[in-house]
Amino acid sequence: MKRSALDRLLLLAASLLAAYQVAVGINGLGALPVLAYTVAFGVLLVAELLLLILGLEVLDEPVVVIISTVIPLSLSTGLVWQHLPALRTPYLVFAVAGFLVVTLTRSLIPRRRLAVLALAVVHGVAGVIITFLPAGLVLAGRAASGYGLISVGGGLIGLGGLLLAFLKAGRPFLSRQVIFQLLPGLLLLMTAAFVAGFALA
Amino acid sequence: MILRLQPLRSISRQYGPLIKNLQTGLLTATGLAGFMSARCPVFNLPLLIGLTVSLLASISGSTILNMWWDRDIDALMSRTRQRPLATGMVPHRQALRVGLLLSTAGVALAAVLYPLYGLLIFAGLFFDVVVYSIWLKRRTCWSIVWGGIAGAMPVLAGRTLGLGSIDWIGIVLALGVLFWIPTHILTFSLRNDADYRAAGVPTFVSTYGPGTARLAIAVSSVLAALAMGLAGWGIGMNWGFLRLLGVLSSGLVLLAVVMIFRPSERISFGLFKYASLYMLYSMVLMIW
Numbered sequence: 001m002k003r004s005a006l007d008r009l010l011l012l013a014a015s016l017l018a019a020y021q022v023a024v025g026i027n028g029l030g031a032l033p034v035l036a037y038t039v040a041f042g043v044l045l046v047a048e049l050l051l052l053i054l055g056l057e058v059l060d061e062p063v064v065v066i067i068s069t070v071i072p073l074s075l076s077t078g079l080v081w082q083h084l085p086a087l088r089t090p091y092l093v094f095a096v097a098g099f100l101v102v103t104l105t106r107s108l109i110p111r112r113r114l115a116v117l118a119l120a121v122v123h124g125v126a127g128v129i130i131t132f133l134p135a136g137l138v139l140a141g142r143a144a145s146g147y148g149l150i151s152v153g154g155g156l157i158g159l160g161g162l163l164l165a166f167l168k169a170g171r172p173f174l175s176r177q178v179i180f181q182l183l184p185g186l187l188l189l190m191t192a193a194f195v196a197g198f199a200l201a
Numbered sequence: 202m203i204l205r206l207q208p209l210r211s212i213s214r215q216y217g218p219l220i221k222n223l224q225t226g227l228l229t230a231t232g233l234a235g236f237m238s239a240r241c242p243v244f245n246l247p248l249l250i251g252l253t254v255s256l257l258a259s260i261s262g263s264t265i266l267n268m269w270w271d272r273d274i275d276a277l278m279s280r281t282r283q284r285p286l287a288t289g290m291v292p293h294r295q296a297l298r299v300g301l302l303l304s305t306a307g308v309a310l311a312a313v314l315y316p317l318y319g320l321l322i323f324a325g326l327f328f329d330v331v332v333y334s335i336w337l338k339r340r341t342c343w344s345i346v347w348g349g350i351a352g353a354m355p356v357l358a359g360r361t362l363g364l365g366s367i368d369w370i371g372i373v374l375a376l377g378v379l380f381w382i383p384t385h386i387l388t389f390s391l392r393n394d395a396d397y398r399a400a401g402v403p404t405f406v407s408t409y410g411p412g413t414a415r416l417a418i419a420v421s422s423v424l425a426a427l428a429m430g431l432a433g434w435g436i437g438m439n440w441g442f443l444r445l446l447g448v449l450s451s452g453l454v455l456l457a458v459v460m461i462f463r464p465s466e467r468i469s470f471g472l473f474k475y476a477s478l479y480m481l482y483s484m485v486l487m488i489w
Contacts, residue, residue, distance in 0.1 A: 019482075022448050023441040034444075042448035049452070053474040054467060061467075063459070 003055055010184035011052040017191045018045035025198050029082065032092075036078035041194075043070045048187060056180045059164060062106065065119065069102045072126035072157065075194075079133050079150075083142075098122035123161060130154030134197060146200020153193035160186050215291045216299070218284055219268050220261045227480060232256040232355030234484035235374055238436050239363025251314045252362060255322060256355055259307025263326045263351075265300035267334045269293055274339075278396040304330075311358070318362040325354025339401065342408045349382035356484075370435040374487070377428035381480055383421035384457065387414050388473040392466070415461045418472070422457035426450030429483050442486050453479050 021041040026034050047067065050058055058064070073095045080091040102122055105115035131154035137143035138151075163179050166172050172179065236252055268275070268286050272293060275281035285291040304326055312319025329351035337344035353375035360371035383405075390397055390404040391414060397404045405414040433446050456472045 019445055023445040027441055038444050038448065042451065045448060046452035046455070049475065049478060050471055053478070054471045058467065058471070063463070 007056075007181075007184040008052060010188045011048050014184070014188040014191045015045055015048040015052065017188070017195050018042075018048060021191075021195050021198065025195055029078075032081050033078040036074045036081065037198075040071050040074040040078065043067060043074070044191060047071075048191075051184075051187075056183060066103050066106050068161070069099060069119070069122060072123060072130060072161075073099055076126040076129040076133075079129055083133060083137060094125070098125075127154065127158045127161075131158060144200055147197055149193045149197035149200065151197075153190045153197060156186055156190035156193060160190065215285050216265075219265050219286065219291065219296065221264050223477070225257065225260045225264060227477060228260050228352060228355050229253065229256045230481060230484050231378060232359035234487045235356035235359030235361075235371065236363040237359075237488035238370070238374070239360050248314065248362070251310060252359060255307045255311040255314065256359070257307070258303045259311065259322050259326055260355065262300050262302070262304030262307055263329045265296055266304060266330045269296045269300055270330070270334050271338070274400040274402060277400040278393070279399075280393055280396050315362050315365070317366070318358050321354055321358035321361055325351045325358065328354070340403070342403045342405045345383060345386050345405070346379075348386070349379040352382050353378040370432055373428050373432040373435065377425050377432055377483070378480070380421045380425035380428055381476060384418050384425060384453070384476045385473065385480075387418045387421075388460075388469050388476065390414070391469050392473070411464070412461075415457075415464060419454070419457040419461055422453050422476075426454055433483075433487065436487060438486065438489070442489055446483060446486050449479055449482055 018041045022038055022045060026037040026041075029037070077092060077095045081088050084091070098118070098121070101118045102115070105111050105118050131151050133151075134143065134154070135148050135151035138145055138148040160183065163173060163182070167176060167179055174182075233249075233253065233256070236249070268284065272284075272286040275284050275287040281287060286293055286296055308319060308323045308326060311322040328347050333344050333348040333351055337347055356378050357367065357371045357375040360374060361367050364371070387405055390406050391411060394404070394406045394411075398407055405417055409417075429450060430443070430446060433443055438446070453472075453475060456468065456475055460468050460472055
């Protein structure tokens, strides 16, 4: 599928925002959140550059499922480490174990049912944290209202993930062409929401 | 007006492909980054203009001279047989004169700006045209090391012009470019193996096989990433930008490793393009 100039522009803008977030947007946080957010936005940056270079068809590569697990897991780990001190260690263990299980069931020891289950649990838990934790902190008065934009970003990443997951499963909500037309804009909006959310915290 | 513009358009159509705009632009960017990494944030505009013109002239000149020398093998490869010298659209004697003129002007301007800078620019040109193209390219696949040294000269020369002397950071920056060049060139020769074989040009792929070439790409990517990181640290890049450089470097290394274990045309092309972006972004970060 041919990429339009607008698609390239949107992906370039998204990658620049992710680069800004890695370089500037997470300064002043603790060591582990900085590491977690660097991994999250770093993977997002490299992924957006590869989509820019290779086109959205690269999403058909099996390794994308593993790589795309890193983003919600590391982002949610950073959020938990910052805001839920009691859950730091258990969540870190969950994140590392979750990533390993997804990687193993998708590559070295393929088990279809276990792979789907592991992916659903890992993405589900991480997605809930990214979508609801910042919004909850805002509602509880423990964070500025702008921080809620991270939840918006979480919602958008979830939407993109669902569209792609159902497409891969052969039961798409929208046609492949429409999904691929929407994705660059969705990626830009999601990255912008995350960057703005952290900036307005 | 239209009549006056037509010769310009014709010249640009003929010489544009001979200069390899993107490659010349990227090498010029490395020279400018080397210079600004030493002088930033103080800009000396006349010096900056002199640097840009001398880099553009010498790099364009050496590229034209390479094309002039390689016009016979360019005519044998499907990828290059439409080049102006291979098709005869540009007469080869005219290209030789333009190449020599640009190269001489570039080196002369560089020497006027600062003799040591001029010497490094001359060394780059000499390694590129004489050692790499004329002497070694058709004899050994290891010619790319010498081509790499030529490619590393602009960044070293730029920093030397900025500082007034050669320092360890300049050498590490040059090593970064030197190690990056196999990533760029070998992914290219993996894609165009048949072309190079048809023209009888030895490459790592044809000499040692694609597996060894991919391993060489991975090793050189790691070394390039390490050199860029060390140079960034030496320049005094702030922690955030070092983080970003680390992320971009990880992308380069990851793609190179993926290419070893899951080689494909798509990954090879992705790495080739990503490597160019990586170099451009790294240079931007060096001057930030």
